[in-house]
Amino acid sequence: MSNITTDFNDKTIEYKQLLDDFKQLLKKNNLKFTIQREVILETLYNLDEHLTPESLHNLIQKKFPDLNTGIATVYRTLSLLEESEMVTSLSFGAQGKKYELGAKHHHDHFICTICGSIAEFVDEQIEERQRKIAQELGFDMKDHSMQIYGICKNCQKI
Ligand SMILES: [Zn+2]
Ligand SMILES: [Zn+2]
Incomplete structure (x- = not known):
């Protein structure tokens, strides 16, 4: 097992840098920087998991019920992040995709x-x-x- 690594908890980017990149990405696409969009990014960053858009949406709704983040906003933000390669996705066939932040090794x-x-x-x-x-x-x-x-x-x- 000596050549196999299975722990990737350390990030390759600071959150502040990621947030700056995200703000620029939104600007480039004529989208407003909103607290809902920030929470999506922050949750992806802090949770070291592969998440479906639905599970990400559920987590955010539970943690920040007052924000009323819509599932459509989650979908849109994820595809924007994926297009710009800030997020990568894994395909589960008919079960859809799971996303994770590209800021991992x-x-x-x-x-x-x-x-x-x-x-x-x-x-x-x-x-x-x-x-x-x-x-x-x-x-x-x-x-x-x-x-x-x-x-x-x-x-x-x-
Ligand atoms: Zn299994
Ligand atoms: Zn992964």
């Missing part, structure tokens, strides 16, 4: 197709092989994402 994902649980990992050998393959094929690799689908330990017991 690079990692890959195991996704359970039964319960939807996610395990994050980085394996230095896999990373190195990908760089080598890109080189051999003459690709200037900018980024990559790997999603492995299967059945997690818990679901195998059922």
Whole structure:
């Protein structure tokens, strides 16, 4: 297991910087900076999880009921953040997408197709092989994402 990292709690960006980037992004798209939009960003930043738009919306409604953040605002803000690569999404087929902030260190994902649980990992050998393959094929690799689908330990017991 020596080459495998599974803990990615440290962020690559300070919240203040992220917030500045977000404000600029909104401005560029002629959208107003609102407290609702800020809460969406802040929740994504503070929760180290992969969230569906619905679960993100539920969390915000529970924590800030007075803000009345609409699900449409959550959807719109997430797709805006995704377009500008501040947020990345994982596809769950018919079950939709889960989002996480791009301000985490690079990692890959195991996704359970039964319960939807996610395990994050980085394996230095896999990373190195990908760089080598890109080189051999003459690709200037900018980024990559790997999603492995299967059945997690818990679901195998059922
Ligand atoms: Zn599972
Ligand atoms: Zn992740």
